[in-house]
Amino acid sequence: MPTGTNVLGLAWLGLIGAGLTYFLWFRGISRLEPTVVSLLGFLSPGTAVLLGWLFLDQTLSALQIIGVLLVIGSIWLGQRSNRTPRARIACRKSP
Template identity: 40%
Template sequence: MDPLGVAGALGAGLSYAGYTVTARTLLLRGAHGVTVMAGMFGVGAMVLLPAVAGADLGWVLSARGALMVAWLGLVATGLSYVLFQHGLAGLPSSTVATLSLAEPVTATLLGVLVLGEVLGSLSALGITVVVLSLAAMALPGRRPRAGTRVAP
């Protein structure tokens, strides 16, 4: 076990939880959903900007590179987080964060089914845990409390 890796994973999990709770709080206070997402991604981009300092970004200027950036920015990220904020507008943060765990499961299964990747036993165990957790969240009695819906 790599302590730095574990610390990084814990930091990522805490950051995601903080992001989710903060976004939900802003939505409950009446902030516009797209504005909340754009603001958070803008702050994230500024924080990460030093990581690309000195990197060769010439590929972005090619047609293929520009299309890749547009696809990843507008569809893969933009659209998915607009949908994410709609979920946050009507469900508790814990439910939305748990449901978002289906994303890596989907990506892994697509890798196996479409790209012919091999599913290892640890990955299969992880998928099983996530799917069982999502099923447990769907059980009766796990409904959000009345009055928690906000406008997207």
């Protein structure tokens, strides 16, 4: 049988967690390019790992730390590549 703590935890995850996440996601899409926002979805697992380490005293292996750093580096590279100006192709006007 669910306890009051379980129900409050589920309400927190459903209303605050999901609601705030969707609000921020769609706000980001309205202000940024979709390719930039789509890369940010890769932060979710790393954020969960770091929050578990900070608040739940979970231990991190070297492989997990390397994985989080690889994801952050990949996001940085992806965002950086979106900012580089594209070469323009000169077009001639037809006579």
